[in-house]
Amino acid sequence: MRRAIGLLAIVAVLAAVTAHAQEDPRRAKAEELLTVMKVAESVEKTFAMMKEMLLPAQMERMKEVTGEEDMDPDAVRRTNEVLDMIAEELSWDKMKEDYITLYAETFTEEEMDGIIAFYKSPAGQTFLAKQPELMKRSMEMTQGLMVRIMPKIKAMATGAEEPTPAEPIEE
Numbered sequence: 001m002r003r004a005i006g007l008l009a010i011v012a013v014l015a016a017v018t019a020h021a022q023e024d025p026r027r028a029k030a031e032e033l034l035t036v037m038k039v040a041e042s043v044e045k046t047f048a049m050m051k052e053m054l055l056p057a058q059m060e061r062m063k064e065v066t067g068e069e070d071m072d073p074d075a076v077r078r079t080n081e082v083l084d085m086i087a088e089e090l091s092w093d094k095m096k097e098d099y100i101t102l103y104a105e106t107f108t109e110e111e112m113d114g115i116i117a118f119y120k121s122p123a124g125q126t127f128l129a130k131q132p133e134l135m136k137r138s139m140e141m142t143q144g145l146m147v148r149i150m151p152k153i154k155a156m157a158t159g160a161e162e163p164t165p166a167e168p169i170e171e
Contacts, residue, residue, distance in 0.1 A: 025109065026104045026108075026109055026112075027100050027101070027104045029104070029109050029112045029113070029116075030099075030100045030101075030102075030103035030104040030107070030112060031100050032112075032116060033103055033107075033112045033115055033116050033119075034096075034099055034100065034103060036116050036119040036120060037115075037119055037128070038128055039092070039099060040092040040096070042131065042132075043090070043091070043092045043095070044091075044092065045132050046135065047083075047086070047087040047090070048087075049132070049135065049136055049139070050083070050139075051080075051083045051084075051087070053136075053139060053140075053143070054083065055076075055079060055080065055083065
């Protein structure tokens with residue numbers, strides 16, 4: 001009986017070591033994929049873009065709420081500090097291992113090979129080069145849509161009747 005338990009323990013350890021050894025190439029492949037995709041640069045650019053777009057919008061909202069035209073410089077500073085803290089906490093250095101795990105668990109090595117091949121191709125390189133502009137325009141588009149549906153959201157939140165959309169102005 002003790003032999004059987006000892007043998008099972010050895011088999012379990014070997015299975016764990018084998019599984020870990022099989023995961024290492026997958027993690028390496030995931031790291032290569034993230035590098036080819038330029039995820040680190042994308043994360044940093046995304047936070048910079050969000051700060052650029054969110055700070056003015058947040059200041060406008062604060063003006064609406066407070067009714068003040070000139071914003072308190074401390075409010076601007078605090079908002080900047082919060083955005084900087086979020087960017088730091090979600091920085092590539094702090095999240096790299098989580099990204100590697102996520103990609104290694106989500107994709108097989110063969111799938112990652114195909115994705116890597118795409119991103120190394122001319123089309124993939126073009127996609128990577130245009131992705132920041134695409135993301136910026138997508139965020140602007142979404143903000144525009146949110147402005148358009150905000151009256152509906154406010155009406156739903158207050159239980160008021162939904163406002164009728166303004167008629168287009170004819171020339």
